[in-house]
Amino acid sequence: MxxxxxxxxxxxxxxxxxxxxxxxxxxxxCDALTAEVVKKKSGEPYDLHGVDESEIAEIEEEIETLKKExxxxxxxxxxxxxxxxxxxxxxxxxxxDCNLRCEYCFAxxxxxxxxxxxxxxxxxxxxxxxxxxxxxxxxxLEMDFFGxxxxxxxxxxxxxxDYAKAEGKKHGKKFLFTLTTNGVLLxxxxxxxxxxxxxxVVLSLDGRKEVHDAVRKTVNGKxxxxxxxxxxxxxxxxxxxxxxxxxxxFTKKNLDFGNDVLFLADNGLTEISLEPVVxxxxxxxYIAEEDVPAIAEEYRRLAREYRRRKVAGEKLFxxxxxxxxxxxxxxxxxxxxxxxxxxxxxSVTPNGDIFPCHQFADMPEYRxxxxxxxxxxxxxxxxxxxxxxxxxxxxxxCFAKFxxxxxxPANNIRKGGDINTPYKITCxxxxxxxxxxxxxxxxxxxxxx
Numbered sequence: 053m054x055x056x057x058x059x060x061x062x063x064x065x066x067x068x069x070x071x072x073x074x075x076x077x078x079x080x081x082c083d084a085l086t087a088e089v090v091k092k093k094s095g096e097p098y099d100l101h102g103v104d105e106s107e108i109a110e111i112e113e114e115i116e117t118l119k120k121e122x123x124x125x126x127x128x129x130x131x132x133x134x135x136x137x138x139x140x141x142x143x144x145x146x147x148x149d150c151n152l153r154c155e156y157c158f159a160x161x162x163x164x165x166x167x168x169x170x171x172x173x174x175x176x177x178x179x180x181x182x183x184x185x186x187x188x189x190x191x192x193l194e195m196d197f198f199g200x201x202x203x204x205x206x207x208x209x210x211x212x213x214d215y216a217k218a219e220g221k222k223h224g225k226k227f228l229f230t231l232t233t234n235g236v237l238l239x240x241x242x243x244x245x246x247x248x249x250x251x252x253v254v255l256s257l258d259g260r261k262e263v264h265d266a267v268r269k270t271v272n273g274k275x276x277x278x279x280x281x282x283x284x285x286x287x288x289x290x291x292x293x294x295x296x297x298x299x300x301x302f303t304k305k306n307l308d309f310g311n312d313v314l315f316l317a318d319n320g321l322t323e324i325s326l327e328p329v330v331x332x333x334x335x336x337x338y339i340a341e342e343d344v345p346a347i348a349e350e351y352r353r354l355a356r357e358y359r360r361r362k363v364a365g366e367k368l369f370x371x372x373x374x375x376x377x378x379x380x381x382x383x384x385x386x387x388x389x390x391x392x393x394x395x396x397x398x399s400v401t402p403n404g405d406i407f408p409c410h411q412f413a414d415m416p417e418y419r420x421x422x423x424x425x426x427x428x429x430x431x432x433x434x435x436x437x438x439x440x441x442x443x444x445x446x447x448x449x450c451f452a453k454f455x456x457x458x459x460x461p462a463n464n465i466r467k468g469g470d471i472n473t474p475y476k477i478t479c480x481x482x483x484x485x486x487x488x489x490x491x492x493x494x495x496x497x498x499x500x501x
Contacts (some may be wrong), residue, residue: 260310394436
């Protein structure tokens with residue numbers, strides 16, 4: 053049975069020992085000896101050589117007390133996600149074309165390994181109608197504008213926003229819009245529009261100029277940093293307190309990516325996500341398993357710098373991978389079922405074809421239907437709907453499972469071999485950055501007391 057082995061994760065961060073109970077979400081600070089006793093009880097490698105048995109017995113008694121209180125070695129609840137037929141979000145591939153030629157682009161430099169294509173308004177209009185018709189009782193609906201580069205088809209974005217707002221009002225629905233852009237076309241007029249209409253804006257920038265320019269090139273093969281950086285910085289200033297984040301990618305060429313996070317923060321771009329590249333093994337950008345220890349140490353180094361800046365009273369930044377909420381985070385059902393791709397969330401290509409998410413758009417075997425057909429392939433939907441933590445054997449005893457949710461389905465399929473086999477390399481990175489997040493969370497909670 054899933055969750056048969058009750059596990060508590062013991063780890064050390066900057067000389068402080070922590071215990072994390074994944075079932076209850078309880079996080080404890082302890083001493084080194086207690087950590088080793090817990091490791092033994094969790095079935096992890098431990099070292100109790102030379103320790104007096106009476107000391108161990110005393111600690112085990114304390115552990116039993118916490119267990120009775122449900123704060124350690126808690127019984128894991130099993131809550132199967134509801135099999136909802138409601139659609140809550142669509143990602144519109146507003147444009148299968150791009151004005152950059154990024155080396156690691158999963159979308160084949162914007163064309164998704166096909167021909168350049170722009171979504172006409174009739175397709176976007178049908179997508180809005182499809183979402184409303186299939187949203188059931190949901191009042192809040194989400195629509196993402198994606199590419200390629202969506203600002204290359206801004207006129208259709210504007211038409212779609214206007215139409216969705218009008219139709220939403222008719223049907224008692226509210227649309228929240230997000231747009232992802234590389235910033236090349238982000239002039240003042242466009243920035244003003246996005247600030248008015250978009251709930252969130254995702255800005256692509258990899259960090260330091262030399263890092264960014266090495267992989268994110270213009271169509272003529274030159275670096276794009278100088279073209280976009282001022283556009284992005286000006287946009288963020290205009291954005292005020294509205295949601296945005298800078299989304300970058302690190303590769304084998306910049307395993308010191310913590311410097312890129314700090315570079316972005318020092319340039320006023322304080323909402324930051326920096327993701328590891330997922331690419332083919334033959335690529336010089338490929339992150340291999342032997343790189344994971346260095347990446348884990350880089351996360352720890354970045355966490356140390358965050359602490360230093362906080363103590364020094366310097367301006368802080370939000371690094372998304374260090375953000376964790378053990379008190380008011382997503383409910384268990386959501387943590388078990390992950391992102392909702394292929395069940396509640398879908399992408400729409402320029403011709404109206406529907407896929408589980410944008411990362412499947414170049415995989416014709418995952419076509420689920422069309423916005424003009426008004427129905428979805430039940431067989432493919434069931435694959436994604438029924439996929440969750442309880443179907444992934446590799447996740448069963450992982451302390452990070454309720455915060456990772458088993459990884460990205462697309463990456464699992466492409467790299468793990470099937471949807472239920474997590475991509476091993478990203479698993480290692482996830483565990484490392486979660487330890488950093490837990491330690492920082494504990495420190496903040498202690499400061500509040």
